[in-house]
Amino acid sequence: MPINAKRAEWNSNLAQIKKMLCVILFLNFAMALAKSLWGYYSHSISMQADGIHSFLDGASNITGLIGLYFAADPPDEEHPYGHQKFETFAAFCISVFLFFGCYSVLKSSYGRLQDGVTAEVSWASFAIMIVTLAMNFFITRWEGREGRRLRSEILIADAAHTKSDIYVSLSVIGSLIAGKIGYPLLDPLIAVLIAGIIGKVGWGILLESSKVLTDVSRIDAKKIIALVTNIPKVETCHAVRTRGSMNHVHVDLHIHVHPQMSIEAAHELAHEVEEKIMKVFPEVAEVIVHLEPHIPGLKND
Ligand SMILES: [Zn+2]
Ligand SMILES: [Zn+2]
Ligand SMILES: [Zn+2]
Structure with a gap:
């Protein structure tokens, strides 16, 4: 439709x-x-x-x-x-x-x-x-x-x-x-x-x-990490937070991408992550993705 x-x-x-x-x-x-x-x-x-x-x-x-x-x-x-x-x-x-x-x-x-x-x-x-x-x-x-x-x-x-x-x-x-x-x-x-x-x-x-x-967590972070790390070009995912009401959830998370990836490609990937989460969890109203370069040995921040 x-x-x-x-x-x-x-x-x-x-x-x-x-x-x-x-x-x-x-x-x-x-x-x-x-x-x-x-x-x-x-x-x-x-x-x-x-x-x-x-x-x-x-x-x-x-x-x-x-x-x-x-x-x-x-x-x-x-x-x-x-x-x-x-x-x-x-x-x-x-x-x-x-x-x-x-x-x-x-x-x-x-x-x-x-x-x-x-x-x-x-x-x-x-x-x-x-x-x-x-x-x-x-x-x-x-x-x-x-x-x-x-x-x-x-x-x-x-x-x-x-x-x-x-x-x-x-x-x-x-x-x-x-x-x-x-x-x-x-x-x-x-x-x-x-x-x-x-x-x-x-x-x-x-x-x-x-x-x-009290901003209780609404979706199991492990489920979101499993979903997001399955998307090609996403290296890892961490700092997943969810809050909101049962049918109106806000999500924010960090993903690691290749350090040489262009801003243009990384931005497109971020949108892909947002759309994927909203499709699998229809109660999600908004997703904010924070991008980080994937450098082995670097600690998550
Ligand atoms: Zn009644
Ligand atoms: Zn955008
Ligand atoms: Zn981080």
Whole structure:
């Protein structure tokens, strides 16, 4: 496919992905509002917890959108390395919100065990839970199918997450039934379980963003050395460093070439090295090659 057609296809895919994320964001916030308000009104902590959970799902849609709107922008004067870390920063903020949500659910569950208030389960509670459950089911199917068609990692990951939300809503329905038949204690217990899920998601996001912030190595240096030393005219390769996010990696490395090689030929070779690495590791966004003359006995520097 010629490069322009490829770019046009990608742009139209991007527009569709953004539109889908906006719709799902709206649905998540609508579900969050219904569950939190009714949960609050009927004193059901597990419903409130599921509502907070839906708010956070909406927040993670916002990170996805930030990633697509800002992180994909080309580098400019102010951000010469690109805008990838906007996404990391947004993810970090969301993990803070997640911990806050986790704490508030735990606090109200603990309060419930102290005061012994019981939730007033009505048919409206069941109706809200069943409608939001059906919405989540529909979102999972739709998002998964479109995600595969548009080859979007964000949509596929979000669809998988929404699928796990179905089990959360089912457990809330379980606690409502338990409340109806005389086991009100299940309400705060299910809420604690949901707090655990929220906390676990937050921990995962925090861990991933800390890897970007602390410049964790992203690709095994040995693999890159093996690849680069296989290129004709590259004598040796050392000082390989990788950093960045999982799907946006920066690489820099040193190569030795024959001391008499012309600058023109060496420059061409450097580009060959860059292209080869980007082809084998599609997550690599940029490679910087430092050239050195290959003089036997000379120490690497
Ligand atoms: Zn969720
Ligand atoms: Zn060049
Ligand atoms: Zn060196």
